[in-house]
């Protein structure tokens with residue numbers, strides 16, 4: 086079971102638009118993510134990185150080919166099944182996407198509360214712990230407006246990790262951050278992911294992140310052009 | 319509050335947190351809901367008082383069946399009825415007794431303020447036809463030009479009315495006659511008149527010289543106890559030669575009068591319309607606030623969708639907000655509405671008041687309509703597509 090891949094993509098094609106305007110965004114993508122790795126997805130703008138992430142993250146319907154996520158085939162899955170699978174993922178977006186009306190703690194609670202039947206104080210405890218892990222124990226009751234950009238993105242990391250997801254999908258999480266904050270956030274993701282056995286798939290343009298990767302996938306024009314295992318581990 | 323709501327919902331009260339985060343908008347929304355509530359309360363209060371005022375004079379009389387002219391939509395409206403039909407009606411075995419009822423408005427110049435008394439002319443020898451508060455006074459009406467006066471009439475000072483007793487009657491001039499009030503009863507101001515007065519049919523005819531004893535405004539019938547009112551009315555319709563007459567049970571007559579006042583008369587229609595406007599104002603305000611709120615949080619909602627929250631969760635947030643707005647807007651609306659109705663009641667002497675029934679109705683209405691607005695506002699949620707977040 087442990088050696089089962091978290092994500093297995095076979096012959097994945099994806100188009101945007103219809104009729105004349107129909108445009109191939111991904112062409113014959115094959116890739117496998119095994120448990121626990123830190124994979125970076127690179128490529129020029131418009132090469133299809135985000136599209137891969139939304140397909141693997143159950144945010145878009147698979148059109149052609151196969152995507153298996155934790156053993157579930159996503160091609161043909163119902164919206165309900167996709168929603169249920171998403172509850173087991175962690176998302177980190179380019180913008181922090183924190184809820185302005187919720188405190189840091191409450192934002193992180195939202196990351197676990199999605200699991201039905203979880204007692205209130207347990208959710209609160211887990212959220213506080215996750216915020217502690219990203220170094221924000223003293224900011225639990227701060228609204229996002231009172232946090233710096235790096236702190237907000239760390240809250241977003243805590244929110245993505247608090248539910249112990251099998252897979253974390255991050256799309257340019259450091260693009261809006263200065264150099265120090267960016268490397269803080271990536272270090273956190275890498276360190277916490279490794280400790281929890283989480284698989285991470287991170288999209289970036291940022292070369293500073295590459296030396297942290299276990300594996301680097303490069304997309305060009307919708308095709309996977311290189312898979313590089315690095316010596317990081 | 320937040321903790322309490324968390325207990326209730328079993329999740330973070332996001333709707334509440336979201337609403338209270340923007341205090342200015344929240345206060346404006348509550349004021350809007352409260353305003354709509356006040357509007358509905360005032361209109362409902364007036365409609366209620368109209369209903370009470372319309373039905374009140376029916377309460378003075380005790381009858382089973384009323385015969386009226388075809389155009390007599392209200393007690394004081396329409397043509398009269400020939401007394402001979404009463405004699406025909408009395409031929410029915412189930413009809414025990416009959417009485418002609420005269421109705422007319424008598425002005426009373428009270429030195430400066432002119433008040434109008436809706437005056438009923440009755441047969442003082444038939445106490446069965448009036449209700450409890452009036453039976454005792456009826457014997458005084460045997461004397462020409464004596465009256466039973468409405469002690470709650472608008473423009474009649476309390477002390478003056480309270481002093482009226484057979485030993486200390488009140489004499490007053492009207493229509494060049496001197497009338498003497500021997501005793502009083504509890505009527506009250508209405509929309510058509512300032513109060514009521516009961517006189518004998520003889521006194522009535524001398525107040526209205528053009529009227530004839532052979533043609534009262536209505537004929538009241540009392541049936542044998544246990545008689546089937548509907549069946550008797552059906553027989554009477556065959557028995558009485560004038561088929562244009564309205565022969566109705568006394569209760570139906572009152573109900574039809576009220577329906578007429580509420581749906582045919584401009585006042586009733588206007589107040590009914592006022593309620594509708596109030597409801598619409600509330601609906602639009604709640605919808606505006608909630609749909610703006612949904613639009614403002616599309617990114618957050620899309621994020622929650624990405625995290626795996628189901629449609630029910632988002633509906634829950636908006637409904638939570640709708641209920642908060644409805645409930646918290648209702649309270650100030652209730653307080654202000656009660657105050658306005660109380661002051662209006664004092665000024666107009668109409669039976670205007672906040673009743674528990676009204677409060678409950680408006681509260682439930684507010685919650686239902688808030689939830690409906692919230693439901694409509696959630697249509698915008700579909701625009702929150704988590705695939706657009708990356």
Ligand SMILES: Nc1ncnc2c1ncn2[C@@H]1O[C@H](COP(=O)(O)OP(=O)(O)OP(=O)(O)O)[C@@H](O)[C@H]1O
Pocket residue numbers: 101102110128129130131132133134135136137
């Ligand atoms: N919703 C959409 N509708 C139509 N075309 C789209 C849509 N999303 C992406 N595309 C197209 O698909 C291709 C791949 O887009 P994608 O967003 O995956 O690129 P990307 O590698 O993430 O680029 P970037 O680095 O700029 O984020 C692009 O040509 C883009 O124009």
Ligand SMILES: [Mg+2]
Pocket residue numbers: 134135136256708
């Ligand atoms: Mg992208």
